Amino acid sequence: MSRPQRLTDRKRESILTAALQEFLSQGFDGTSMDRIAASAEVSKRTVYNHFPSKDELFEAILRQLWECATAEEGLPYEPRRPLREQLGELLRRKMRLMQDRGFMDLARVAIAEGVRRPDRARELIERLEEGQGEEALTAWIRAAAADGKLKPLDVDLAEQQLHALVKGAAFWPQLALGAPPLSAKQQAQVVEGAVEMFLRCYAKKP
Missing domain, CATH: 1.10.357.10 (Tetracycline Repressor, domain 2)
Structure with a gap:
């Protein structure tokens, strides 16, 4: 049986999914960490805890x-x-x-x-x-x-x-x-x- 996913891992996946969709629709320059946080339904601080910059999100x-x-x-x-x-x-x-x-x-x-x-x-x-x-x-x-x-x-x-x-x-x-x-x-x-x-x-x- 697979181990249940931790909350922090779920949030990280949500941020990555949201970032992908934002980059697709807005482009890299048009995407902000604020938009990503709103799309992922997490706080901006949570986004930065996982990814200190937009460049690291892209990476x-x-x-x-x-x-x-x-x-x-x-x-x-x-x-x-x-x-x-x-x-x-x-x-x-x-x-x-x-x-x-x-x-x-x-x-x-x-x-x-x-x-x-x-x-x-x-x-x-x-x-x-x-x-x-x-x-x-x-x-x-x-x-x-x-x-x-x-x-x-x-x-x-x-x-x-x-x-x-x-x-x-x-x-x-x-x-x-x-x-x-x-x-x-x-x-x-x-x-x-x-x-x-x-x-x-x-x-x-x-």
């Missing part, structure tokens, strides 16, 4: 986004299992995350602030990356290449290409253009197409 939201993006359970490379099956499963996990509304809201706030203050965004990303292990998809590609199943390749570039194939249909149109989420059939088509293109380019002939 906490960026950390949420980072944790969502890196929290998927790694899928270890399996030498005896077909590459197509393994890669398809990895990309379906990515697809579920990118179609999640909460993740999309976090991404909108983070990207908007990153455009406004790119140096600050890079600094935060570098700090979040410290001590993190290799991303699951990158690790899988590296292992498949080491096993001799893939042609010689730049692992980081190949991972970026795969992400581009999926995000080009299932993330950026929804984020930037307000396109509707993909149906289950469309999601499957995007994943299958990305897997096919990747393997045609990089998989060695059996």
